Amino acid sequence: MxxxxxxxxxxxxxxxxxxxxxxxxxxxxxxxxxxxxxxxxxxxxxxSKDDVVQAVLARRHAQWEAGLNGAVEAAGEDPRDRLLAVYGYLESWFCSDGFRGCAFINAFGELGGTNPEVAAIVREHKAAFQRYMAGLVAATGAPALLAAQLSILAEGAQSTAAISADPQAAAQARAAAETLIDAAIG
Incomplete structure (x- = not known):
């Protein structure tokens, strides 16, 4: 080997x-x-184990970004469709075998209070997602605040789906996102 x-x-x-x-x-x-x-x-x-945890989180971050980018790109050119593709990506993830929530939220819950490096990695991952959403929102011409609102919906859907074992949290978040998007770009 x-x-x-x-x-x-x-x-x-x-x-x-x-x-x-x-x-x-x-x-x-x-x-x-x-x-x-x-x-x-x-x-x-x-x-050390910390090195393994950090490498696993880096790997998960790369997987998350590749999957999310792929889903958004597959949605085409319409900015609204691209934003909503985020929730379609979440739904397919939530329906996958062995879905147990967000690895970053899990890591933060277990280690974030005692491991500043893990806390920093998790915060950066979540900040990267918010920046990504901000870019998608900017393409619609909607106010920047919409990115934070849509990010919160996505994050809440992740936690809800993990706890309830119900992938419908993604569809519910998408419906709320449609309302927010339509109100913002109306």
Whole structure:
């Protein structure tokens, strides 16, 4: 196994374990065993658990942005449709097997109070989403405040869907978003 393939195997395994069991519940020994790597290789790739958590969050951020960008691009050129595509993306995510909420909200809930690096990563991820929404809103000509409102709807839908195990939270958020968008650009 090459260094790159071992690193990828460790990250994929850590992502799955953290998402299903929680960040605090998974130790390095369990990660090593499930990833099928030696302890030496694990620590060579990631000197500490904090390094693994940070790398997993970076990986999740890249996945989130790629998926979201893909959904918005697939919506075409209409700025309103592009904004609403965000909620379609959320709905497909909420309907996926093993959906357990936002990995960043989960990480912040578990580690944010005791791990300033994780708290900073989560805050930056959420800020990046708000900046993304601001760009989509600017394309509609609507007031900038709409971006914050639509972001809050998306964030609330994520938490609601995770807690209730009901993907309809995305459709409900989309309906509210349509009302806000139409009022703003009316």
């Amino acid at each position: 090459t260094t790159d393939s071992a690193r990828e195997q460790i990250l994929a395994t850590a992502e799955e374990l953290y998402y299903t069991k929680g960040y605090a519940a998974v130790g390095m020994d369990e990660l090593r065993t499930k990833a099928g790597v030696s302890l030496r290789r694990l620590y060579a790739a990631f000197p």
